[in-house]
Amino acid sequence: MKTRWYKDAVFYQIYPRSFCDSNGDGIGDIRGIISKLDYLKDLGINAVWLSPVYKSPNHDNGYDISDYRDINPEFGTLEDFKEMLDEMHKRGIRLVMDLVVNHTSDEHYWFRESRKSKDNPYRDYYIWRKGRGKDGKKPPNNWTSRFTGSAWKYDELTNEWYLHLFGEKQPDLNWDNPKVRQEVIDICNFWLKMGVDGFRCDVITYISKREGLPMGKFNPVMCGDEHFVLGPKIHEYLKLVNSESWSKFDTMIVGEAIGCKVGDAESLIAEDRNELDSVITFELMEVDMKMNFFPVKLNLPKFKKVISDWQNLPANCWNTLYYENHDQPRSVSRYGSNLLVYRKEIAKMLAVSLHFLRGTPYVYQGQEIGMTNIYLEEKEYIDIMATQIFSIIRKVFPPLMPLARWAMSKRARDHARTPMQWSAKPGCGFTTGKPWMKINPNHADINVESDLKNPNSILNFYKELISLRKGNAIIRDGSYKLHFPKHKSLFVYERALEGKSYIVICNFKEKTVHLNAVDLKARGAELVISNYKDAPKHFTDGQTLRPFEARVYLKNG
Ligand code: GLC
Ligand code: CA
Numbered sequence: 001m002k003t004r005w006y007k008d009a010v011f012y013q014i015y016p017r018s019f020c021d022s023n024g025d026g027i028g029d030i031r032g033i034i035s036k037l038d039y040l041k042d043l044g045i046n047a048v049w050l051s052p053v054y055k056s057p058n059h060d061n062g063y064d065i066s067d068y069r070d071i072n073p074e075f076g077t078l079e080d081f082k083e084m085l086d087e088m089h090k091r092g093i094r095l096v097m098d099l100v101v102n103h104t105s106d107e108h109y110w111f112r113e114s115r116k117s118k119d120n121p122y123r124d125y126y127i128w129r130k131g132r133g134k135d136g137k138k139p140p141n142n143w144t145s146r147f148t149g150s151a152w153k154y155d156e157l158t159n160e161w162y163l164h165l166f167g168e169k170q171p172d173l174n175w176d177n178p179k180v181r182q183e184v185i186d187i188c189n190f191w192l193k194m195g196v197d198g199f200r201c202d203v204i205t206y207i208s209k210r211e212g213l214p215m216g217k218f219n220p221v222m223c224g225d226e227h228f229v230l231g232p233k234i235h236e237y238l239k240l241v242n243s244e245s246w247s248k249f250d251t252m253i254v255g256e257a258i259g260c261k262v263g264d265a266e267s268l269i270a271e272d273r274n275e276l277d278s279v280i281t282f283e284l285m286e287v288d289m290k291m292n293f294f295p296v297k298l299n300l301p302k303f304k305k306v307i308s309d310w311q312n313l314p315a316n317c318w319n320t321l322y323y324e325n326h327d328q329p330r331s332v333s334r335y336g337s338n339l340l341v342y343r344k345e346i347a348k349m350l351a352v353s354l355h356f357l358r359g360t361p362y363v364y365q366g367q368e369i370g371m372t373n374i375y376l377e378e379k380e381y382i383d384i385m386a387t388q389i390f391s392i393i394r395k396v397f398p399p400l401m402p403l404a405r406w407a408m409s410k411r412a413r414d415h416a417r418t419p420m421q422w423s424a425k426p427g428c429g430f431t432t433g434k435p436w437m438k439i440n441p442n443h444a445d446i447n448v449e450s451d452l453k454n455p456n457s458i459l460n461f462y463k464e465l466i467s468l469r470k471g472n473a474i475i476r477d478g479s480y481k482l483h484f485p486k487h488k489s490l491f492v493y494e495r496a497l498e499g500k501s502y503i504v505i506c507n508f509k510e511k512t513v514h515l516n517a518v519d520l521k522a523r524g525a526e527l528v529i530s531n532y533k534d535a536p537k538h539f540t541d542g543q544t545l546r547p548f549e550a551r552v553y554l555k556n557g
Helices: 030-035 037-043 078-090 109-116 178-194 234-244 262-269 300-311 331-335 339-355 384-396 398-411 448-453 458-469 473-477
Strands: 011-014 047-050 067-071 094-099 152-155 160-163 198-201 252-257 278-281 360-364 479-483 490-497 500-507 513-516 526-530 542-545 550-556
Touching: 030 037, 030 078, 037 078, 037 458, 067 078, 067 178, 078 094, 094 178, 094 252, 178 234, 234 262, 252 262, 262 278, 262 300, 300 479, 300 490, 331 339, 339 458, 339 500, 339 550, 384 398, 448 458, 458 473, 458 526, 473 490, 473 500, 490 513, 500 542
Parallel strands: 011 047, 011 360, 047 094, 094 198, 198 252, 252 278
Antiparallel strands: 152 160, 479 490, 490 500, 500 550, 513 542, 526 550
């Protein structure tokens, strides 16, 4: 029987390559994670989402899997993994693994077989088509890869093309083949039987492609979406894996749901649908990011509307709350300004704005100490998204290069992937060797060791917030109401249950803002938490919020 344990959970996301390196090869690993479990327990989190640790040639850092039942030797062994799982469970921490089954690596056995001939038993595990045009030298349709360029790759061996919605070394699986669906079910059961507590399903909204793979509406960057985002059989396939695997264990299944709008959410996550438990929406990320890679100024009313629309989903739906993950820039850099002066206030204010919402919050490694974006020279970017964007722009229209560099300095996925800053030492306590990726030079100031010592640190603030949520019925079950929806600087909302309510006030701007708060009818309400030490202990009808100030009051009756 499934319990809804995740409704009381705070998740921590680990990006294993950058978390902690135990053997000095510069790459984070499982024994490194084990060594930090006490740290995580102390932080108060009770579940981990672990980005992929399976065997992989790492063209997309593990999101290209070549063996679903084994661990990448860089990270350790299956025995190490089992020990980690055991040590997590001993500490009351659940483990949710990444499940990347929209595509595999081109080095997976299935694909190596599939390529060989048109009658290979694995041929239909993937999506192969003849090219267009007289000589078949044009891709089968105009769909684009999420990493730029055509989504098709020609293979001489059989004179056909295969579909890859991500990198060309990430061929898409053919979910219309029942054997593929059975493989996915078997993989899930393999890990669940071992004791894993659930999955974060990578790009799960892309698994069902429209029959005939029709041409997409013209769009030079993202073409074809209308034929594979929430495609025709998505619900059928999710229900199948749910009934044959997920529902048989006490799991939490969260789907990465690119392209899923709030209006689509119920069909995937309402409890009686038996599909997913929650989705990771991109709607909030799109408020200040166009076409997934071009940053625009944050429009706060829009930001609040997106959050509120999701908060207002029916009671049988459950939200995933996040500002950061391994694909997004650091939130203090993204939503804040003047980090030299206000970084701590910003990090804490953002944490407040998220952690009082209804849903399961996720803390991405380093977010709890306010890690920032990094400055990189063009040649220092490693991630496939930034490097492919640079190379295509240089080829197609070089005058746009400065713009591309500017966009990546704000948006690249590399920002989230710099090594976790454990200490001020060279190697930042992450490694004693040469790190696989550049360490942010600001680790001299921003690191776990110094935050642990400082009672006013971001880290200690997170601990307080996380412990405040534990068993807190108002935060878990209370109603949600947005106040002052059009306000351009403040995000004000109320969570109410049985006559009590939290009033959450967050100033997203680097300026002092006055608010006439008489309508909130909260005069005298008691201060629960704030990122400014001298915030007024009792609520007054006139509120004066300093730069990035956050205040939460508890109103009785
Ligand atoms: C998801 C992952 C991302 C990866 C992509 C392809 O969006 O979060 O890191 O590149 O899927 O697997
Ligand atoms: Ca290592």
